[in-house]
Amino acid sequence: MAPRHDASALPCNIRSVMSSTARPSSARAGRCVHGAAIAGLSLLLAPAAAALAQWIDYPTPGVPRNADGTPKLSAPAPRANGRVDLTGIWTAAEVLDEPCVGREIGPAGNAGSAPAAPTAPIAVGPATNDQTCIRQQSLPADQVNIGRTLKDGLPYQPWAADLVKARLAKQAIDDPHAHCLPPNYPRAYVLPQFFKIVQTSGLTVLLHEFNASYRQIFTDGRPLPKQMNPTWNGYSTGHWEGDTLVVETAGFRDDLWLDFSGSPLTEAARVTERFKRPSFGTLEIEVTVNDSKAYTRPWTVTLEQKLVVDTDLLDEICLENEQDTRLTDTK
């Protein structure tokens, strides 16, 4: 008996913006069902209110659209309170070069009166990131080492370099992430789960799918606390410089990991993030880590994010059924 998984049922609008996360792996991956077609079918079977009831493909309000209904990601960034608005769901723009299980093949024909939405790939990310490739997985390119784009890598202190080497040798068995601990920043930007920025005038909140966690960036002018009990997120205060949100964070725990290699972040760290939204669909996060305990000098990487629309966050509670640490507990 064939399973009920049907690649053709994947909504067009979710596929048009989620370059590979939503891609089904079957050979029929080119087909998709337009939202209106789903709605039409639902009307036959249920009250109209049931149409488009799934949040996994619920249309995001306020997204500029092309004539065919696809999101216009190159449109100007939205504005609120006289500033650029960073609000949106984001995920890493550059992903690992996973094998392609299919290729985008253009508009799908569907029974239904609405025109089919072409599956336009997201026009962001470096040229090497083939947007027509339907990948098996969407894994951020910087997830293994957050300093991947630095010419000489991260400038580790000798003890930190030894530590990373030891962690790699043990295949990151002690990774806090593998033990369901929080998605600390800036590592959270290079985990595969989505995060949502909610910008208000005095506070910007980052909601991360992993463990349904939050992080607050205060923009009400408050200084960093004098006494900071070390935490996973640290304490963040931000201000605007034109259309750039500049955030300072300190008060980190002493044992944080920045990536799957175990690059450390210590209690001495002061992290500066500069957020820019050059277009509707792109977020640039320039991260500077000033942590003299672990690194010989401050270092800066830009972690580009792409917008995710017509879907929403899905909680992923790691401790719900975590089964892998039992396989390594004896080591």
Next chain:
Amino acid sequence: MKRTLVAAIAVAIALLAGRGALAHHSGAAFDHERTVTVKGMVARVDWQSPHARLHVDAKDEHGNAVQWDIELPSPNTLMRRGWSRDSLKPGDPVSVSAHPARDYPNIAVAINVLDASGKQLYAGSAASP
């Protein structure tokens, strides 16, 4: 000395990342150098975070019944790729290639999942989170 260490780290990352042993958060648990193929029938699917788990009734090399516990991506990742919690139901025939757990029998992390007709339901590398 420092350059050698930096180079050594780069090589280690490339090797482990290439095998996906690091990107998979339980790279330490599974042997990414070995692949097993499990053919059988779905016993049940645990549709929970952080990984959906596919339990397959199969036979070992002696013909004895065994049940495999095979790790898939998170339900969220699967749903965004068209799966639902009912995509695989008890009794469905499947063929799974997977990396086995290093120290425990009949536990593995899926590389791909094929249905009875050989259609690929899932093709996740070992680098899947």
